Amino acid sequence: MSTLDHKLLHDIGASRGQIAAIALVVACGISVFVAMLAAYRSLELSQRAYYRANRFADVFAHLTRAPRALEARIAALPGVATAQVRVISDVSLDVPGREEPATGRLVSVPERARPRLDDLSVRAGRYLQPSDRSQVLVSEAFANANHLHVGSLIGAVINGRLQHLRVVGIALSPEFVYEIHGATDIWPDSERFGVIWMGERALSAAFDMQGAFNDLEVALAPGADEQAVVERIDALLARYGGLGAYGRADQPSHRFLSSELAQLRVSATIVPAIFLGIAIFLLHLLLSRTVGTQRTQIAMLKAFGYGNGAIGLHYVWYGLVIVASGALLGLGAGLWLGWILTRYYGVFFHFPILRFQAGIGLLALTLLLVALAGVAGSLAGVRSAMLLPPAEAMRPQPPARYRPALVERMGLHALLPSPIRMILRNVERAPLKSLLSCAGLALGVATLVVGRSSFDAIDLMLAHQFYVIEREDATIAFDHTVSLRASHELAALPGVIRVEPFRAVPIRVRKGHRSRRIALLALDARATLYRIVDLRGRVLQPPRQGILLNERLAQALGVRPGERIALDVLESARATRSVRVAATVDELIGTTAYMERGAAARLLREGPAISGAYVGVDARERTALEAALKRMPSVANVAFRDRTIANFRSTIAQSLAVSTALLILFATVIAFGVVYNSARIALAEHGRELAVLRILGFTRGEVTLVLLGEQALLTATAIPAGIVAGRAIALSFSAAYSSELYRIPTAVSTTTEAFATLVIAAAAFVCGMLFQRQLAALDLVGALKIGE
Template sequence: MRALERKLLRDLWHLRGQAIAIALVVACGVATVVTTRVGYESLRESQAAYYTAYRFADVFVALERAPESLRRALAAIPGVAAVETRVVAEVTLDVPGLAEPATGRLVSIPAPRAPILNDVHLRRGRWIEPGRPDEVIASEAFADANGLEVGDRLGAVLRGRWQRLRIVGIGISPEYVYEIQGTNLFPDNRRFGVLWMSRDALGPAFDLDGAFDDASLQLAPGAREQDVIDRADRLLDRYGGLGAYGRKDQISHSFLSDEIRQNRVFGTIMPAIFLGVAAFLLHIVLARLVATQREQIAVLKAFGYASLDVGLHYLGMALACVIVGSLLGAVLGLWWASAINRMYAEFYRFPVLRYAPSATVVAIGAGVSAAAAIAGALSAVRHVVALPPAEAMRPEPPASFEAGFFESTRAYRRLPASLRMIWRNLARRPARAALSVLGMSLAVAILIVGYYFVDAIDYLGTFQFRSVQREDVTVLFHDPRPARARHELRALPGVLRAEPFRVVPARLRHGHRQRRVALFGIEPGSELRRILDADGRIVPLPREGAVLTAKLAEILAVEPGDELRVEVLEQGRPVRSVRVAGIAEELIGLNAYMDANALHRLMREGDSLSGAFLRVDAAQAAALNTELKRMPAVAGATTRLAALRGFEDTLAKSLDVFTTVLVTFAAVIAAAMVYNAARIALSERGRELASLRVLGFTRGEVSVLLLGEQAILTAAAIPLGFWIGYRLCAALASAYQWEFFRMPLVVSTRTYGFAVVVLVAAALASALAVRRRIDRLDLVAVLKTRE
């Protein structure tokens, strides 16, 4: 090994504490790059491979009923490559071991097996056999959540007829990678599942023999999706078409694509922060190192080492941190990526969830961090390395202090000498102090962002499940029922209050903008379902007109007072003009609300109801559940608390890994910043502090001088970190304004408090490490050395 390389290793060993701190920050940066890239590529590739192999459709449409002969007309639409017609129906299920009724989505498949769009991948068991109408293939997520296996039986109410279904296979489909019901925020795999069933059994059961109520289309290459959608809509209009939509409005696809996109965004912001901090730390550490080694640099140059050799020598130090950090980061990132992959495997059902960390990904991470490190190191080293050797040979001129404006004030003169020294040190290097504060505030910001997700989703859950939805059970009928159904509901065991509602599928149009939504008719003065504005105040339902959720109003570009065209997609399909009467701040789904009576008038119907919100005596819930599971008219019943629990469980699972890692990373940044800053201060001022010790200062007093500076910087980082954190949360909130749900911008006091605790703990730990060095200052030796 060459002597210069030995020097490199020994210098690194001497600076090991600081080098390790920097390597850890680099590791965090590389880990975030690796994790997010691997996550991104795993999902994207798994998605692409799955969609191709199992022929995921491009356009989807639900309708009331159309004869099978219409299939040919659909296939004849220019740009359509393949058509699949199906029977799809939602039914109430009685699942063994589940108290509440569950909702099953029955989807028809051919028996015997034939290639179809949205094909089913069998995990275990077998395909359904012809002539056995009770056989079903259950979706894996639903089966796993309920502990169901091949051979198990389920109870189901098919169009009023109680029937036993037998699970013969467990499968998955590209249509339900993310298996979620309608407008739910999170999947509730216990209470919602897909069951694939023979078309021969399902058709007759739903009066759709020789007919279909759902179609999927595959587009030919180069086909324009919107053209196909428009033609399909026109074709299906008289068959009760509910509006065709493309993949981007397909729920599973849309969630999955959002997750993939999110990995990209996250994979850019986080590494940028970590590598920025690493560059800054390398800058200050190397700047200090070259300052202390000024004369060594001069000697190297005097003996004929070129500036380039010397520069590379110091860059080598930065690169050593990067190499160690990258290796560590790669290991950490791969571990984290595999943890996230396991979590993905629970949310997203693929035949194979690829986990293919490539060397390229690691190389990208290492390359980016090396670039950041070199940037940080170069700026520190260039100046000193470029000094002519004769000048480098002379000691650095003493630091120049100037009295600033603050120092002429009376307040300053009242400060004790120790605080004045602290102030001058900070004021002399304002850029460095500012960057230290910025670095630590980024740690605070990362913590806030990490816990913001918890806060926002907490708030979302509370808002939706406690303020908006206040019912215990929501019952939905297959078809609108006459007004007397309300009394039947009231008579059920345990029902304390029943508020009927009417809901119709409708297309709302405003100019060229349009959206398919559920148009709710709610009883005036409803207690169990409230419509709230942005401040949580109840929005009263006017006698006429509709109240839209804010996101829907935004999509349609309407304000209160505007006229909407409402095209109802069932029962005579009336088209009416309705005024926008108000805006509600719901965070989940796209809904439109009307006074139930106004909706009845719009539909030109009597007091019929689609379902009801129930308040239930908890003691009799079990009896009610049993009853609901068997009621032929009931299409589904959802329990609010069960939904809330499912929501919270899913949330905890998905956020645990994420927040743990972020907290660790933020602590690393905070500790690395404080430790390095204090070590450098100690190196610069060791002599001065030893002199003070000789003059009779205690260790404590001397420590205050040095660590007080860090304490002030840390304290300054807190409010700045709050601000940056809040701005980042705001940016995330505005990025997470999806149609399914909107992330509210709420950061709790708990989150702010936690961020401060982590920062202060990291700072204190680092301060203690440096304090031990202050205690060991060698007074005599320090005074002997020549300045």
């Protein structure tokens, strides 16, 4: 090894604290990068393999009823490679061991062969046999959540009669990677919703659909135009009550998976970028300082004949070694985190095989990234080392130039003790460096704020949805539209205090060529258990004339209050009406339009009919109520609000705990990195002065104050700046993630701000304390003798 390399090793050893700090920052950034990208890749590859192996369809359509013979015609349409028809229906399930009814989606599958499209992956048990009548396969998540296994019996209310189905197999399907009930749900509720695959003949017979189908799936031929195929299918199915075909992009499960993957990609770029930016800054600081300290040595080396290139390269190596060590740590941590993240996704997205794979490409990309960061950080230092004229190094440096600080120029200097003045002037002397240090800390604060604010936002959404909008104790949904007198029936059930019925209809709203599929919710004018509340907390009444649309939806359609839109009723009795937009509302979830119930009945040209009701329940009689509801054939779904909230919370709590821990870790690493490096460098720069102060009789504490005071001032400035920046970033995130469907509110609670402040302040404080110990060993004597 050459002497320069020896020097390198020695230098590294001398600054090992600072290097460790920088390496940690790099490690954090790289670990996030690797973890997210690896998880992304794993999910994406698993998704692709799954879709291909199980022949996931491209186009889907639901309809009221059409003869099976139509299948051949559809398969013969241009652009269609394969077509498959099925019967699908949602039914109420009586699951052993569960008090309230669950909802099951019955899907027909051929008894004699596997489905042509959307094939099942059988996880336990077996596929159906031709002799099976009431034997079924059940989706894995539902089975696990309800402790069902091969041989279990489930009750299903099919066409008003309770039938018992026997589970012969547990399976997964690419249609239900994300198993949600409907397009308007957000969370999968594996306990209360599951998929059941039943033999075609048995299912058709049970629903009086022999020789008919109500659901269609199509695989496109290579190069086919999806939109064209959709239009052809719509034309064909229109007279059978077709509700409009759609492609994968609108298929609920796929849509969620895709958006999740997209978000992963975005996160995988932003977060590492922040960390690496900070790392580059710190590296720059360290290297510049090191070069500054080693001026004499460099000059000597040059005097002895080492070329500029060799010296420059030497310092580049310095930078690279630092980032490389961080990268190695980050890579290891990232792979581990990525594995955990992938498994975590596996809880929500159900793949038969979810393998964690991090390819060579990812590693190569990481190394390249790291190398770039290392070079960028070392650039300035290397440059100054290379440009240093040898002679100048030999002279002692004159005292650095200072000016009175800004604050003093404002006339306040009498108030400030000398140490404060020193600090202020130090800060002002190198404004860029101070600013960057402050910015780095502020980013740490902002990271905490943004990270935690997403949970604040969820909290706010939760509170808004479940405490302000919804105040019902339970929501009861029927399996078909029933007469209004059912609400009296509900009122007579044990424990029911108040009943507010509603009518829900899937509709499509159209203005010109733009259309959206949403739901129409018709409420009582004086509804109190479920209210329409906008984001500002204003309560709106469902309009007696016209329709109330979500603001963003209205914008997307290009329609304003007072104008008319076309409304297609997507229920069995299809119809098209024209309706006036009464007003718009700025809501959290934008998939619903509202009307007053009577007005809706007039619009639909029907008598008073309801789809369900919101009820207030006496807690003491809840068990009796649940039992009674289970026995009602027409009740398809019962959801108790407190259970929904608890589910929500417990699902979020896990990720909240993990996220918070990670956030704290990251922010601490950043804060530590910045404060430690700044303090070390300040010590290097002002060490002599500080020693002089000690000699002059200043106590250790007072000297520490001077040194760390600068860091404290930077931290104190960085915290509010970081909070402001965090708020701004949170705002832009919520704007970016908001869509027509969901508005993510920006919510930064004072707890979050306090949390961010505390973590950063604590990190800085601990760092300072560690530092103080180093100060104690300040070499007083040496400071006097060895001049700069």
